[in-house]
Amino acid sequence: MENSAAPWFFDAVEGWQREEAQRAAGNPHYWPADVFPVAHNAAFDLGFIWRRCIVLGVPMPPWLPGPLGRAGKDYACTMQTWAGYGQRVxxxxxxxxxxxxxxxxxxxxxxxxxxxxxxxxxxxxxxxxxxxxxxxxxxxxxxxxxxx
Structure with a gap:
């Protein structure tokens, strides 16, 4: 069941990006369609997804940062941005x-x-x-x- 959920999730994210790009056509304030993951406690969430891909043998999408990904560069973390490095909210x-x-x-x-x-x-x-x-x-x- 989990083996089919991960590819479905990745396809859904890419579909959302295509839909958003179509809606934003001609909008000068549009945020680019490139995926930039944002999460609360992102290192945990993205690391969990990355590890599950490896365990399940599911190909990782190019936007998923690996364990050496950095907040602010490869993804955004609302918890770290708000609370500061090493702090929690x-x-x-x-x-x-x-x-x-x-x-x-x-x-x-x-x-x-x-x-x-x-x-x-x-x-x-x-x-x-x-x-x-x-x-x-x-x-x-x-x-x-x-x-x-």
Missing amino acids: SLDALCKTLRLPSPKDGGMDGTQVFAAWQAGECERIAAYNLRDALTVGLIWQRIAGRGV
Whole structure:
């Protein structure tokens, strides 16, 4: 099951990029279609994805930084950008600080994902992950000075 989820995820990300590029055609304020990963605690998330690709034998997309990737160069980390190198701030606390809705408000948090996976609740996990990704995107736009 996980073997098919990773390629599906990578295809979905690339599809989103194509769709966004089509929507942004002619927009002088468009952020380039090149994928620049942004995550909260990005070193953990991107490292986890990278390792799972190796374990599962799934080809890595060119945008996925390896273990030597650097925040600010190869990816962005909202936690590190906000809290500083070596410091931590939870996504929920950062949402409260910036007066943004927390993805945890949807009835699930990261500690519940494995149990939900074991129970086959893939749609519930996908909904949580989407809320999480959209929230991190809003945070990044805010702290990168792009409004919101």
